[in-house]
Amino acid sequence: MSGGFPESLQFSFAEGINSWVDWLVLHYGDALRSVSNHLLTALVWLENLLRLVPWWLLVAVVGVLAWHASRSWLRAVVLMAMVTGIGMLGLWDKLLQTLTLVLVSTGLCVLVGVPLGILIATRVLARRVLLPVLDVMQTLPAFVYLIPVLMLFGLGKVPAVFATLIYALPPLVRLTHLGLAQIDPSLLKAAHGLGASRWQRLRRVALPLAMPSIMAGLNQSVMMALSMVVVASMIGARGLGEDVLAGIQTLNVGQGLQAGLAIVALAMVIDRISQGYGNARTRGQLERPQ
Known part of the structure; x- marks a missing residue:
């Protein structure tokens, strides 16, 4: 007697999802292609702009920001020494490609994540619907995100951006919601009593007070975007992840280690700068007279 699961109780929704994706491509293929072309244009423009900047100027900008x-x-x-070290390893161009991918993905995260965090903080129904969705987004393996974006956008930088966006979005949404939820309601009531509109209360009171938490969410999103660099290289996104993948495929330990250390260095640079701005805002809130 077999101890396997009964076949009569088994089912699969794979065909239904495949049919839905086929329908989406058939009916909205032109719109998806237009979105892909516009995003690719922005990626190429930013990458070319970074290439026009002298290396020493980019290093100096990192130093000034830090x-x-x-x-x-x-x-x-x-x-500054970390960024210079990446160039000394011969990975400067790949650094710019990776930086472009991270900047565009993080920018989209901010455009989508902050409004979603505000929506969750102000609407109970949105909170009940979106929080489970965020749980699923954080739980799914990163490779799963590559399947639908490949079907919709093909290979290259664009699907890598969308896969990174989905993967890196939840922390920013959650921490935006957390920052707004922790604001003392009496402050918002006082602003309302002074005649401030809903938009004015949000822009002048709520968002400034929640900014340290939002900055922490932005920092986490950037780190998660960088963690997708190697995965994104599997679908044609070039950059430092490409060298790591090539090192794995060819058993070239040195090449993979060099690129991996460069990714770590870039992550540390972005992390220290973003954390510095977040901590500065936190200190400003604590030092502000009550």
Whole structure:
């Protein structure tokens, strides 16, 4: 007697999903292609713009941002040395490709994630519907996101951006919601009593008070976007992840390790700068007179 699961109770929804994707491509293929072309144009433009910037100027910008965020010359020098080290390894062009992917993905995360976080914080129905969706998005393996975007957008940078967006979005939405939910209601009531509209209360009171939490969410989204670099290289997104993948495929340990360390260095640079700005905002809130 077999101990396997009964075949009569088994089912699969794979065919239904495949049919839905086919229908989507058939009816909205032109619109998807237009979105893909516009996003690809933005990616290529930003990548070419970064290539026009002299390497020393980009390193100097990193140093200025690091000092402005932390007021630490030591941190600024260390982060500048990390970026310079990536160039010395011969990975400067791949660094720019990866940086472009991360910047565009993070920008889309902000455009989508902050409004969703505000919606969840202000609407009970939206919170009940979207929080389980965010749970699923955070639980699904990163490779799963590649399947639908490949079907809809093909290979290249565009599907990599959308896969990264889906993967990196939940932390920003959740921490935006958390920051707004932790605001003292009496402050919003006081602003309302002074005649502030809903938009004015959100823009002038709620968002500034929630900004440290939003910055923490942005930091997490950037880190998750960087963690998708190697996965995105599997569908044609070039950059540092491409070298890591090539090192795995050819058993070239040195090549993979170099690119991996470059990704770590880039992650540390972005993390320290974004954390510095987040901590500065937090200090500003704590030092503000009550």
